[in-house]
C-alpha cells in the first residue's frame with residue numbers, strides 16, 4: 001500500500017473551475033495556487049490551455065511563479081492539444097480520453113484500437129518533450145477492464161509516468177476501487193492516479209481505498225468543488241489519512257486547510273458546510289453532557305482529529321437541556337467564577353429547566369452564572 005508514500009494532485013484550478021459557481025480571475029488563481037503550495041500539495045493541475053485565451057495565459061503565468069508544487073495542465077488526448085499544453089511551459093501534462101461504451105458512442109466515437117493509437121502517439125510526443133506525462137481513461141469504472149489494461153500497458157511500455165483511473169460519474173464503491181487499483185498494480189509498473197467524483201458520497205473512501213491498493217497519486221479540490229457535486233475534497237482526504245495516523249499527513253501544513261476552505265468558499269460564493277471535515281462550524285463542538293464531561297477529562301475520548309493540529313479549538317456547548325454539570329463547571333472556570341460543585345449542580349438544573357421552555361443562548365447561561373457568583377455571601 002502507498003499510504004505512506006503518495007502525492008496529491010490538487011485540481012481546484014482545473015476540476016474546481018468546472019464547479020457551477022466558479023470563476024477565478026488570474027489574480028485569484030495565483031492566490032489559490034500560492035496557498036495550496038504553502039500547504040504543501042505536490043502538484044497543481046490547471047485548466048486546459050485550449051479552453052480560452054486567458055486559460056492559456058494562466059498556465060504560462062502559474063508555471064512561471066516558481067512554486068514548489070509541480071504545475072500540470074490537463075487536455076484531451078490529441079496531438080494538437082498536447083502541443084499547446086507543452087507550449088505553456090508547464091512541467092507536466094495530464095491527458096484523458098473516454099473509454100466507456102457511453103463515451104465511445106456518445107462523445108468521441110472512437111474504438112478501443114483507435115484510442116490505443118492516439119494514446120501512444122500523444123504519450124510518445126509528450127515524453128519526447130521532456131514533460132511529466134499522465135494518461136487517464138475517463139469513466140474507467142464503466143469501461144471494460146481488459147480494454148483499459150491493454151491501453152495502459154501500451155503507454156506504460158512507452159515510459160509514461162502515470163496512468164489515471166477516473167470515477168467520472170461517482171459510481172464506484174471502495175471495494176470496487178480497491179480491486180481495480182490492485183489489479184492495475186499487478187499488471188503495470190508505472191504510477192497510478194485516482195480521480196473520484198462524489199455523486200454517491202464515496203469520493204473520500206474511494207481515494208483512501210485506491211491508496212490502500214497501491215495508487216500513488218490522488219486528485220483533490222478544495223471543498224471538493226468540481227462538476228456536479230464535485231470530487232474528493234482536500235480537507236476530507238487529509239482528515240481520513242490523519243484519522244489513520246497523523247504521521248501520514250505531517251508533510252502538509254495542516255492549519256492552512258482553514259484558510260484554503262475559507263478562501264475558496266468566498267471566491268465561489270458558498271458557505272463552508274456545517275458538517276465539513278475539519279472546518280465545518282460543528283466539527284469540534286461537543287454537546288451532550290456525557291460527551292462534554294469525558295472530553296474535558298481527555299479530548300481523545302470523542303475526538304479522532306485534534307483541533308489544535310489544524311490550528312483550531314474545540315467548543316463545549318453548554319446552553320441546552322442535554323448539558324451536564326461538568327460542562328457548566330468548565331464554562332464557569334472559563335469566566336473565572338469561583339462556584340462550588342453544589343452551586344454548579346443547582347445551576348445546571350436551572351439551565352435544563354430554562355432550556356425545556358425555549359432556545360437558550362450562551363449569554364443566558366453566563367448571566368445565570370454571574371448572578372450566582374455575585375450573590376455569593378449576600
Ligand code: HCA
Pocket residue numbers: 015018074094095096136137138139164165166167168169195197227
Ligand atoms: C473531465 C473529466 C474528468 C477527467 C479526470 C482525469 C473525469 O475532463 O472533466 O483526467 O483523470 O472526472 O473523468 O474530470
Ligand code: CU
Pocket residue numbers: 015168195197226227231
Ligand atoms: Cu472529474
